[in-house]
Amino acid sequence: MAQAVSLASTKRLSRDDWLEIRRQGIGSSDAAAVAGLNPYRSPLSVYLDKRGERPEEESTERMQLGILMEPVIAELYHRRTGTHPRRRNAVLAHPDRPWMLANLDYEAKDPVLGWGLVECKNSGYGKQWDEDEAPVMYIIQALHQLEVTGRAFCDLAALIGGAKLVITRVLPDREAIAGLVQIEADFWQRVQEERPPEVDGSPDCAQALKIMYPQAAPGSEVILPDTARAVLRDLTTARKVLKACEADVTRCENEIKALMGDAERAYLAGIEKPVVTWKTSSSTRLDAKRLAAEEPELAARFRSVTESRRFLVKESL
Secondary structure, eight states: OOOOEEEEESSSOOHHHHHHHHTTSBOHHHHHHHTTOOTTOOHHHHHHHHTTOSOOOOOOHHHHHHHHHHHHHHHHHHHHHSOOOEEOOEEEEOSSOTTBEEEOSEEEEETTTEEEEEEEEEEOSSSSOOSSOOOHHHHHHHHHHHHHHOOSOEEEEEEETTTEEEEEEEOOOHHHHHHHHHHHHHHHHHHHHTOOOOOOSOHHHHHHHHHHOOSOOTTOOOOOOTHHHHHHHHHHHHHHHHHHHHHHHHHHHHHHHHHHTTOSEEOOTTOSSOSEEOOOOOOOOOOHHHHHHHOHHHHHHTOOOOOOOOOOOOOOO
8 A cells, every 4th residue: 555645744734724624535533423433423514514514613621631631641652552652743645545534643663563553532431441442433533544544553542531541452454444435435425516414313413404404494395205204203203202201201200209308318228329319409590581670771782582493393194
């Protein structure tokens, strides 16, 4: 395989320029979402991002902390493995498929396998990582990077809860990579032809649809295809099941509350920690109704109007 192409150095690259380069192809952080294996991002959201139709996500404190922790995780990796990772400040592209991009964290040399990659992750506590296997979304990211760079391995180094380093080594899986490349190629073709991918049931996809269709055209109508009949029936059934489940949840909660009475914590025999808490909490909020009644002019000055589309099913099928 030919060497990956360096598109730009990231040392002094502005955020706007970096975002523009990202829109030129599919990056390793996009790969799992494109394949439908990222629980936080949908294919439709990535599509809008590549089309430049999705507002840029604001940098959160968690995201900033992840960037700041990368050198720390790299140093912990060095102490654990004895291998000193080096920073690779470049956006790379696959030599034959220029739409496959990778922005690497670090590279490291294994005495047996040769040069590989090190991807640093800062994660909270939970069941997302275990000793032997990283989350599938990060394995997909590693496979994408291996295909772009042709490197021998990718070590996913995760700092869990700021207290424990877990390292998962991902080796090139030619069959898995071939399937991933085909999925990404089909997706990128959709981007070029302005054919949005299919929707899914994720909240991120729902948000993407709000971005695509923020307002209804007054008085407009559409005839749904015959396939929509089955979808509407599924929706009606799912809502009935959801309503029944919500009622069951409330019943169970009420039974436990009745057993607790005015107790703040509840225990089960043989378990030291409380299994349920029912604490008193307080919150402060603006009494908009009272403000409008007593200070109507002041309330009017700070009143804002928001628009949203309300989805209602008028007919049960």
